Amino acid sequence: MIVRKISWIIMSFCWLMISINCLAQSSASQTAYLLNLQGEIGPATQIYVEHGLEIAAANKAAVVILELNTPGGLLKSTRNIVQAILASPIPVITYIAPAGAQAASAGTFIVYASQIAAMAPGTNLGAASPIDLFNSSQQTKKQSIAMNKVQQDTVAFIRSLAELNNRNPEWAEKAVTQAASLTATQALKQQVINFVAPDVTNLLAQANGKIVKVKDQWQTLNTKNLTLKKFAPNLRENILGIVASPSVAYILLLIGIYGIFFELMNPGMIVPGVIGLIALLVAVYGISLLPINYVGISLLIAGLLMMILELFVTSYGILAVGGIIAFFLGSLFMFDRHVPGYEVALSIALGITIVTAIFFLFILRLAVKSQQRPIVSGGEELIGASGVVVEVDKTQLMVRVHGELWQAVCESSLPVGKKIIVKDRNGLLLNVAPEKN
Numbered sequence: 001m002i003v004r005k006i007s008w009i010i011m012s013f014c015w016l017m018i019s020i021n022c023l024a025q026s027s028a029s030q031t032a033y034l035l036n037l038q039g040e041i042g043p044a045t046q047i048y049v050e051h052g053l054e055i056a057a058a059n060k061a062a063v064v065i066l067e068l069n070t071p072g073g074l075l076k077s078t079r080n081i082v083q084a085i086l087a088s089p090i091p092v093i094t095y096i097a098p099a100g101a102q103a104a105s106a107g108t109f110i111v112y113a114s115q116i117a118a119m120a121p122g123t124n125l126g127a128a129s130p131i132d133l134f135n136s137s138q139q140t141k142k143q144s145i146a147m148n149k150v151q152q153d154t155v156a157f158i159r160s161l162a163e164l165n166n167r168n169p170e171w172a173e174k175a176v177t178q179a180a181s182l183t184a185t186q187a188l189k190q191q192v193i194n195f196v197a198p199d200v201t202n203l204l205a206q207a208n209g210k211i212v213k214v215k216d217q218w219q220t221l222n223t224k225n226l227t228l229k230k231f232a233p234n235l236r237e238n239i240l241g242i243v244a245s246p247s248v249a250y251i252l253l254l255i256g257i258y259g260i261f262f263e264l265m266n267p268g269m270i271v272p273g274v275i276g277l278i279a280l281l282v283a284v285y286g287i288s289l290l291p292i293n294y295v296g297i298s299l300l301i302a303g304l305l306m307m308i309l310e311l312f313v314t315s316y317g318i319l320a321v322g323g324i325i326a327f328f329l330g331s332l333f334m335f336d337r338h339v340p341g342y343e344v345a346l347s348i349a350l351g352i353t354i355v356t357a358i359f360f361l362f363i364l365r366l367a368v369k370s371q372q373r374p375i376v377s378g379g380e381e382l383i384g385a386s387g388v389v390v391e392v393d394k395t396q397l398m399v400r401v402h403g404e405l406w407q408a409v410c411e412s413s414l415p416v417g418k419k420i421i422v423k424d425r426n427g428l429l430l431n432v433a434p435e436k437n
Contacts, residue, residue: 032204032226033064033090040342041073041106043289044233044241046080052231053088062226063207065200066094066114072105072127074291074342075154082113082161091115091214091221095203096123096184105129108175112161115212116221117193118203119184125192126181128158128172151177164213168192200228240289246335249286250344254352256280257304258359291342296333303327307360320361328353382422386435389418399432408432 033056037045049066056064085092094114096103099122103111108128111117119125129151155176162169168191174180187193194210197203204223211220233241242248259276263269306323313319331349335342387401389408392415397408399420408430414420419435 031061032228033061034230035066037068042077044244046077048233048237049081050084056090063091068096068103069101070107078106078109085113091212118195118197123184126175127179128175129179243286244289246342246344247348249283252279252283291336293333296330299326300330324357385422387420389414389416406430
């Protein structure tokens with residue numbers, strides 16, 4: 001009897017645990033995570049997607065939706081995002097939206113990597129060339145060979161994604177080699193996407209029942225009555241997105257240089273040095289994540305050095321003009337302009353060049369000149385000044401300097417009326433010497 005009761009209790013407990021587990025899994029599987037990918041694809045986007053996929057997997061979400069609108073981005077970050085999608089145990093749906101959105105360049109690879117791809121009406125995708133393949137007349141032989149290698153590697157990459165998710169590989173190759181683009185309707189006809197959906201609700205309705213391959217295993221999507229959970233980037237990802245912006249990194253770099261320069265010009269101010277050092281370190285971190293052009297950086301630094309030298313060297317404006325030109329060109333060439341969205345805007349480069357030129361060639365020139373002038377006021381101005389002895393009292397003298405009476409000492413005896421020169425000052429006592437005739 002006791003054994004039966006114990007067995008019944010154990011079985012009841014096991015059934016309870018199984019029921020709770022099934023209920024938790026059922027509840028978790030009713031969630032669709034929505035990640036919003038807007039703007040250029042870069043390191044911040046990559047970290048955001050990887051984080052979102054990890055959280056969705058940890059919470060056993062039914063699907064992850066990547067709402068995509070991008071002009072392109074960095075190929076390295078794109079590859080990492082693709083790897084994260086392929087490694088995810090949760091099916092990924094890429095949805096190009098809203099109307100008017102695009103999935104150009106890097107966005108096309110993300111579309112091809114996803115188990116389900118959809119587009120809103122009035123959107124487009126394509127133009128997936130990794131670098132500028134159309135200026136071949138201006139390329140050297142070595143550059144052409146290098147670009148051909150990159151092109152062939154990228155073609156193989158996107159074709160492998162097309163074969164993996166049963167999408168049109170021929171058009172994928174054209175997107176890379178010919179910068180081909182498609183509208184939503186054309187993409188559906190050419191089997192580049194699975195369907196066209198006006199909104200997320202319709203998207204989930206059409207995705208329901210689709211059989212997809214996730215990590216080499218076939219799954220049937222159950223997207224009915226899912227709760228949509230928007231996954232926003234955290235503080236770190238937001239800050240990284242700002243810092244990794246070319247224009248922001250460029251401005252931070254200059255703030256850092258100016259701050260440290262101010263500190264060197266005026267030792268002890270501390271505040272410019274602290275701000276400059278922090279800005280410079282943050283800028284270096286942001287720049288390290290971007291497609292940097294070292295020729296551009298060299299021109300930028302050379303331009304600053306030439307403008308600084310103009311303050312101390314008589315070049316009749318040659319250094320100033322050369323510095324302004326080098327600084328402006330360096331600002332434009334600082335980042336690889338072949339990557340969409342990863343360049344310093346012309347208006348920002350021009351504006352900062354003008355401000356920098358005014359600062360170095362006018363404001364700072366006046367400051368340097370003022371430091372080089374002899375002191376005309378204060379106690380230090382007395383040193384080197386002429387005076388006359390007006391009273392002699394044993395070892396101390398009374399002298400008149402600039403119309404004022406001062407106590408003075410001298411290594412030699414001086415008569416009244418003798419002209420003197422002030423050698424030093426100690427409080428209210430002057431150290432004087434006889435003036436040489």
